[in-house]
Amino acid sequence: DAGVIQSPRHEVTEMGQEVTLRCKPISGHNSLFWYRQTMMRGLELLIYFNNNVPIDDSGMPEDRFSAKMPNASFSTLKIQPSEPRDSAVYFCASSSAGWNTGELFFGEGSRLTVL
Amino acid sequence: DQQVKQNSPSLSVQEGRISILNCDYTNSMFDYFLWYKKYPAEGPTFLISISSIKDKNEDGRFTVFLNKSAKHLSLHIVPSQPGDSAVYFCASRNQAGTALIFGKGTTLSVSS
Numbered sequence: 001d002a003g004v005i006q007s008p009r010h011e012v013t014e015m016g017q018e019v020t021l022r023c024k025p026i027s028g029h030n031s032l033f034w035y036r037q038t039m040m041r042g043l044e045l046l047i048y049f050n051n052n053v054p055i056d057d058s059g060m061p062e063d064r065f066s067a068k069m070p071n072a073s074f075s076t077l078k079i080q081p082s083e084p085r086d087s088a089v090y091f092c093a094s095s096s097a098g099w100n101t102g103e104l105f106f107g108e109g110s111r112l113t114v115l
Numbered sequence: 116d117q118q119v120k121q122n123s124p125s126l127s128v129q130e131g132r133i134s135i136l137n138c139d140y141t142n143s144m145f146d147y148f149l150w151y152k153k154y155p156a157e158g159p160t161f162l163i164s165i166s167s168i169k170d171k172n173e174d175g176r177f178t179v180f181l182n183k184s185a186k187h188l189s190l191h192i193v194p195s196q197p198g199d200s201a202v203y204f205c206a207s208r209n210q211a212g213t214a215l216i217f218g219k220g221t222t223l224s225v226s227s
Contacts, residue, residue, distance in 0.1 A: 004158070033214065033215075035217075041219070042204070042217055042218060042219030042220055043159070043204060043217035043219075043220070044217075045214045045215070045216070045217075048213060048214050055213060056213050056214060091158055091159070093158070102147045102149055102164060102208040102212075102215065103149070103161045103164070104161070104215060105161075106158030106159045106160070107158050108156070108157055108158050109156075109157075109158055
């Protein structure tokens with residue numbers, strides 16, 4: 001069974017460039033999350049979708065960040081323009097309907113470096 | 116302000132001994148707690164969880180204890196093995212069930 005698939009695994013870009021991170025959740029999962037990991041702040045929730053609808057985007061740091069989920073099998077996180085402080089590992093996670101377990105399934109992450 | 120705190124960035128133990136990882140939370144409305152394990156270059160993976168109506172949950176070598184009055188939970192690993200070396204994240208789910216809130220993580224190193 002395929003897990004959560006993220007691309008690219010690594011991205012190095014220059015300040016001011018647009019960055020697009022992609023995520024394919026586990027088939028059948030109806031909730032999708034974007035998290036960011038940094039040394040200073042640990043794992044932070046950026047945005048959460050349920051049935052393709054954004055439910056909570058209070059963690060999105062600035063207007064430079066945007067996320068979309070056009071269908072149940074694809075989501076993007078876009079940063080435009082990117083800045084060096086955006087350098088982090090970005091994780092996508094998905095979960096199935098219901099919160100009885102609370103378990104999220106994470107992808108392997110996209111490591112972003114902004115020079 | 117952090118709602119889930121892991122105050123020890125790192126922990127080192129010898130193989131065969133007990134590892135105890137600690138976590139504190141601030142919101143008494145949290146109803147479900149989880150531990151995740153993360154190896155380098157991989158995503159976090161679910162390890163064990165506990166509901167707020169319980170004070171202990173055990174799964175093999177892993178046991179999670181919850182002290183609601185102290186807003187504290189701990190993960191015990193007995194016996195510790197070198198393969199347990201990883202970053203461990205504590206997470207809480209709020210009652211709205213909208214998300215998991217993670218601590219900063221504790222890096223466990225188990226030496227043989």
